[in-house]
Amino acid sequence: MQQVWIYDTTLRDGTQGEGISLSVDDKLRIAQRLDQFGVHYIEGGWPGSNPKDMEFFQKAKELSLSHAKITAFGSTRRQGVSAEQDINLQKLLESGVETVTIFGKTWDFQVTHALKTTLEENIAMIYESIAFLKEHGLEVIFDAEHFFDGYLENSTYALETLAAAERAGADWIVLCDTNGGCLPQELGNIVSTVSQHINIPLGVHCHNDSECAVANSLAGVQAGATQVQGTMNGYGERCGNANLISVIPNLQLKLGFRCVEKEKLQQLTSLSRYVHEIANVAPPNNQPFVGRSAFAHKGGMHVSAILKTPQTYEHLEPEQVGNERRVLVSELSGQSNLLFKAREMKLDLDKSNPVGKDLVQKIKQKEHEGYQYEGAEASLELLLRKDMYDIEDSFTLESFKILTEKTAGETMKTEAIVKLRVFDQVVHTAAEGNGPVNALDNALRKALEHHYPDIKDMYLSDYKVRVLDENEATAAKVRVLVESSNGKQTWSTLGVSTNVVEASWEALSDSILYLLLDAKQPIAQEQEKQRSGITNH
Template structure:
């Protein structure tokens, strides 16, 4: 039995049926290039007869210089009582210029009679005629038995008769679909094994995730003899999604000994999975297996102490094999090991014998008790550790700030911030307007520091979140503010906590600027010219 499993990706077709997922033609082309880079064998681009976007995609996909994947067009069997030569759907597939067609037909007698409104005999003819027509046009044909598992469980003989017609007509693959996602792994395994014993055509699996079993059912099908797995990157898809290829590929390859892609391609899995989410404008769950940011993250002190001795104590694979990395989180659960690992990453002089190590641990625990959260504020944590190690320079300090907020009858709310800071010992005043008080503070602080550090012009805030920590105190409740910033090269997050949202925002904002200024020299120092001569100081 071959140990190679073919991967059929339907992110661009079935995946786009998921709620909130909308991809432009340009998006689909970008993702197709990445999927080819990952090494999948088939990329289902869409239904060329259904909409103008898919028609444009197939036209432009002809220009893609793919090295591994075949672009596949999706469609259905011919309409009832229609010759395949006259069926617009089948002809659109042929006209799309693809070399592979994936067409679905009904396997469940209930669907044939209720959904299609035709006879069981006519449905069998529709399957045979459609596959035969596409084969005669020179296409590789992947036949999808829609609702196959439900059909098999309700009328086994008829479900088997449908795929027998596809095989007789020359289908290159017969794919069994758990369209409603309601089957269990044991059922899938038994049914796939039975089908594989009856047909000579290679068998595939197309599972949905309505019972949280899309991945499990796909793996069970492969163990039973299936040699093609269909799914989507990160499990995109209608209702609860499709089988998640971001989990299926490494499970097959690293756990079960099958070959899907090369080892080098597998190392690109995490970056490609995150790229697809970015293009689709979907936030990836941090705990997504293999590719999530927390997939190899460790928080408990005992766990961290163990992985320092050997990573396999709490990691089921080496994260680098799928392009991910080990992370150590520092929080109120942290022990010395957590802090030492983070300090080592930053090349800071903290060790078990250093009393500052215990001090910074206690400081972190106290701050987290107050509501700070350093797991998601990597920059604020680094600043704390650098301060504990004695390697943090105070580039600027606050003297004062004022915020004015006003509104007139015929205008929106306008905020103005006036900031007085000490930068390298010099007092600098700055004022700026903004869409809100935080935006105004950001602009005013930037304006003051920019005179010394002009490359801060590349830095900007990308996200701002406020969470109320104790709702029972109503408007007097303590809030936590998380700010994400970028300079187009790196991205970092900072945190602030206070009963006053402006104060919490200021804390996070200041940390964001302090982090951005690490290892940067002011222009007046690098040029060895006093700041006063440059006109940078306003007294």
């Protein structure tokens, strides 16, 4: 099995993406995680460009890495300046790394129009910069910037730049599709041709402007490249870089190359989500291999098939990349979807149970009314349990009232008054909040915490409102999705109504009812109070 070296540039190229910003500590944490995963090279930044990157390299010396090499990025010397006197090359030495990557122009158009220098001077800049770094004992990777565009315009000159890098002692030459416009077959043919002229290892660095960065990286490896540069989750300027989260499993599971250890590949999903979290980016549900929807099945016929043989609608086992199979229940569902979800929830439901068919129809009707259980599986489980086992709720609503007051020059005040029935007693309480939903949430908790202490550890982690029919303006039906957590697990519930407060109440009360499904309540003291007829006010 041939080895492919993975070169990660999330910490440098990835941070050039719009909306991506990483602190020094963020970069150190990601570097540590990339090393644990088995990445071979971690590009930390450009030490000559800003103080943050230089601080990273100083602190990176303290990292205890077991696998990866930290690399510094820079450019060839400036025109008219010797390599020894070039500030950026000196900064690369000062970074303290053992491996550096420098880029140089390989497209004659870029040399004459961007650098404003001669083709001969550019060759000298490449050769002298690499030779200088090699004299200081460094491993040198030469990133051939704009190589594919340059090759298509003037292949003779493009190859001359690579030959200069090789003569100077470069350890790697990486061919860059800097503008991201190359197509896979074209790129593969060029890499194959270059490999006949260059005797040192080749790599590829692809941008995603044509949505081909992953495909181009695979084509490059198939044509002879043994290093792939890219970023986690495809972060990068413009449309991003080659997404290593997709490149790695495609190379290893589909094409038979070795990128990381087999057991490490099972960390792929958690690695992707970790980087998303540090970068404060919401993970796309449809991200290949690692997204929540990557192995999610919704259509009834599809679910029926995967229950028999998963390969019918899955290109690999989700566990191979650390993901999991999910079945969604919606208006497109059949009984197979429901049976799968019931089994997942450890509920005793099989095809012979007539409740199953009734539940399918009930769910479809609820979806028609605006409910959507794909993102609110706690509400779905409550629905199934109530219909299957005829369980009683831990509490029921008698009434609630929202009072809102706004006076000139004062902050708006909101109070919720809630009356609940818990066991055979009525609990009547009130609480304030910074809005009607917050006040209602506070009052609901206040009414129940004494009876159900587990509620004290529960908190609201997300709250979303979606208007279902914008044409109805302020009279439109809304769907409220609430995400709750107790620090150990997270669950989502929903409510639907033309009144946002009523929809919020439904979602909030469901979130507590779900928490209490397995609560060992009521406690003996509460039972005694119930028998004594004590009512809390």
